[in-house]
């Protein structure tokens with residue numbers, strides 16, 4: 001199967017992440033709970049932000065910002081439901 005480099009994702013992902021992601025449902029890897037991301041528990045510190053499942057406390061996502069860069073990880077989310085209008 002032919003593959004493309006990551007630049008080929010720019011168009012398709014722009015459609016998915018051009019909205020308020022807190023309104024989407026995310027499935028927790030820890031307990032399987034599906035909940036709107038806005039309901040998650042968010043902990044902020046100087047080191048960054050940790051987003052935890054409101055059902056089991058599993059880490060859903062991390063966000064680290066430094067200057068003009070940010071690192072976002074969704075290692076604790078198995079799927080995000082995107083509603084198309």
Ligand SMILES: [Zn+2]
Pocket residue numbers: 028029030031032033053054055056057058
């Ligand atoms: Zn959970």
